[in-house]
Amino acid sequence: MTKKILPIIICLLAVACSPITTPTPPQGYIEKEAREIEFTNAEIAYIGDDMGDEISDRWMLTLHSAMELDSEGNPIGPGSRVQILLNAPYNAKQEPNTSLLGGIYAAQNSSGNFSPGTFVNGYTHSVELPGKRVEVVEATFWAEVAEGATEMDIDLVDDGVVQIGGSGDHFTIEGVLVGHKCLKHNFFWSGKLEPTLYEESSVPNSTLANNLELTTLSKALIEDRGDYFGLKDRSYRSLLIFLAEEGVDIELGKPQGTGELLRIELLVPWEWDITQGGIPQGTYPMLTRNADTSIDRDAITPYHAIPGLPNRFSHPYWAGCWYVEMASGEWSNHYARIDGGEVVVEHTASGTKIHCTLKDSSAAAHTITATVEVATFTIL
Secondary structure, eight states: OOGGGHHHHHHHHHHHSOOOOOOOOOTTOOOOOOEEEEOSEEEEEEEEOTTSSSSEEEEEEEEEOOOEEOTTSOEEBSEEEEEEEEEEEOOTTOOOOGGGOOEEEEEOSSTTOOOTTEEOOOEEEEEEETTEEEEEEESSEEEEEOBTOOOEEEEEEEEEEEEEEEOSSOEEEEEEEEETTOOEEEEEEEEOOOEEEOOOOOOOSBOOOSOEEEOOOOEEEEEEEESTTOOOSOOOEEEEEEEEOTTEEOTTSSOEESEEEEEEEEEEOTTOOHHHHSSOSEEEEBOOOOTTSOOOGGGOOSSEEOBOOTTOOSTTTOOSBEEEEEETTEEEEEEEEEEEEEEEEEEETTEEEEEEEEEESSSSOOEEEEEEEESOOEEO
């Protein structure tokens, strides 16, 4: 099949399916001529039944024109790209069987419709990352990359049809997509699809390259958070503790300024009063989170430390134990989620000594050590 007969194919496709309803253009809008793109590259990743409802399986299809890549893997324009999140028939074996991909896919008629034969409409959402908040584009969208540029000009797609035909040796993919910019995108691709398993892009939970010894932490804050996990059995009390350098302001419980700090959560006896004794003396080994990040209820007992909650990089969402280097009130790119180790608290004649021997969440864990002696705590 060649590009010359693409307009005919698209017309037949439009007749065979429900008509495409173009969004009402804004006042003064001048309609542009529909573009016709024959893509040269295709990738498809199997997500499976991520909703857990056994209604459909998701596949992430990406088509793009030939473009050079920069040192970080970003395509350099000029070029085009389309990403389509497909809802294909459910496969009980939960395996990437491309024979189930064939068919016609129309846009969702509602955000809760994940029936086979639909694609998920494009949308954006905000993600909190160290030192910044970014807008992430999800599901189905069309993108143009200008000549010499790497930034994508995004058009979120919420209408259209996509048809997939062929077999394991040769597939054809063609369709018409309509986005928020009121422009029809006609496209075609043919070739072999090599499915992969979909992996979410992620921000590292630790950026440490070596072991770390903290020698300049000099002040401390305690906040009594009571029954933080809501067990309602008075079996423990949760204490949030910040240990920080002089340049970090921790007095309000939201670290500001510049410098290093440790965020520590310890479980103590329910009867403990921080206004009288600060932190109970003892050894606090780090608990373990389950694969779904939860902690077993039976493990939530006094004299334990809480490991960091994955993928939460900002106040008030971050939780558990973390090391962070602050820069003008924001997270720098030097931080670590704490996954293991222990905290030892000792009462001395001059105050409280806190000795930390912690392990970060890297595959080959790095060790973070710190010994802090404080005469008094700031109590929030």
